[in-house]
Amino acid sequence: MLIPDALAGAIQAWADFKADHRVVSRGLGALHLSGILLGGGTAIVIDRAVRRAASGADALRTHVLDEVALAHRVVIPALVLVFVTGALWTLSELEEFLASPVYWLKMGLIALLLINGVVMMRAERAARDGASNDAWARLRTTGTISLVLWFAVLIAGKFL
Ligand code: HEM
Numbered sequence: 001m002l003i004p005d006a007l008a009g010a011i012q013a014w015a016d017f018k019a020d021h022r023v024v025s026r027g028l029g030a031l032h033l034s035g036i037l038l039g040g041g042t043a044i045v046i047d048r049a050v051r052r053a054a055s056g057a058d059a060l061r062t063h064v065l066d067e068v069a070l071a072h073r074v075v076i077p078a079l080v081l082v083f084v085t086g087a088l089w090t091l092s093e094l095e096e097f098l099a100s101p102v103y104w105l106k107m108g109l110i111a112l113l114l115i116n117g118v119v120m121m122r123a124e125r126a127a128r129d130g131a132s133n134d135a136w137a138r139l140r141t142t143g144t145i146s147l148v149l150w151f152a153v154l155i156a157g158k159f160l
Helices: 005-020 021-054 060-092 092-096 103-129 132-158
Strands: none
Touching: 005 060, 005 092, 021 132, 060 092, 060 103, 092 103, 103 132
């Protein structure tokens, strides 16, 4: 791969630093898992609530939509933490990960998770604007897909 010398040097220095400092590699792993616990845990609770509300009364739906909006404030920063720590981890063993099919499978699943999240946010907005049944059907489907994808990414991560 064509990487400018200065960038290659910086990546190598980071890889050496992480390899030489156990506390750094352990800390990075702990932060990655903390972001997953917080973001994934919150997302799973919300995905289940959305599935329940899809076949529930209007009052429950309104309450769940408010909970969804609050959950974004937790899930999005947690995902940023997961991405930053994941990217730093990737850079520390770049060649190994770029050559790993499991790594690319995991990245593909993460891309699907993000796309599904965007579709879910749009359905949430439509449900708020009153386009009820169609929007709730989409919320239910995207909630189910999100549940499956969080576990799929977690399992792929463990097989890296
Ligand atoms: C939904 C988001 C994610 C989930 C659920 C997830 C899950 C995991 C899990 C369970 C592990 C194993 C940790 C351990 O054994 O201690 C892991 C490791 C790792 N993840 Fe993620 N991850 C996510 C996002 C990312 C992203 C966005 C990247 C890259 C940009 C990434 C890169 C890595 C790397 C490089 C490892 C280290 C593998 C190793 O050498 O053991 N992850 N991830």
